[in-house]
Amino acid sequence: MPGAGEETAPHRPYFEVLVVSPARPAAWSELAQELRKLRRPQDKFVYEPVFVGSFEDAVLATILNGSFEAVMIYEGIPFASSHHNPVLREFLTSHLAASGIARIQGSTAWRLHRD
Numbered sequence: 236m237p238g239a240g241e242e243t244a245p246h247r248p249y250f251e252v253l254v255v256s257p258a259r260p261a262a263w264s265e266l267a268q269e270l271r272k273l274r275r276p277q278d279k280f281v282y283e284p285v286f287v288g289s290f291e292d293a294v295l296a297t298i299l300n301g302s303f304e305a306v307m308i309y310e311g312i313p314f315a316s317s318h319h320n321p322v323l324r325e326f327l328t329s330h331l332a333a334s335g336i337a338r339i340q341g342s343t344a345w346r347l348h349r350d
Contacts, residue, residue, distance in 0.1 A: 248280045250304035255293045257311040291316040295327055
């Protein structure tokens with residue numbers, strides 16, 4: 236969803252940038268506004284930041300959203316999602332396992348393994 240003034244240039248490609256941030260979700264709107272201020276009329280594209288707060292949320296976001304063209308990851312993000320959703324948890328676990336990635340029991344680490 237392009238910001239104000241973007242309607243005048245509908246020919247510019249639009250994409251989304253995944254921002255994985257340890258900032259409080261209440262601050263994400265303000266951070267998005269700051270990123271929008273960096274836009275220039277001569278830019279050949281329009282991007283919109285989409286915020287998540289953990290590694291697990293970032294993985295799910297990239298699986299479920301095909302509009303991402305870039306990812307920004309801040310230091311200090313937590314591993315686990317703060318959202319309790321058994322359906323998404325099962326989806327994440329099975330998707331990572333099918334990709335050859337498994338969580339090490341009792342750890343916040345992930346192990347890549349080969350067949």
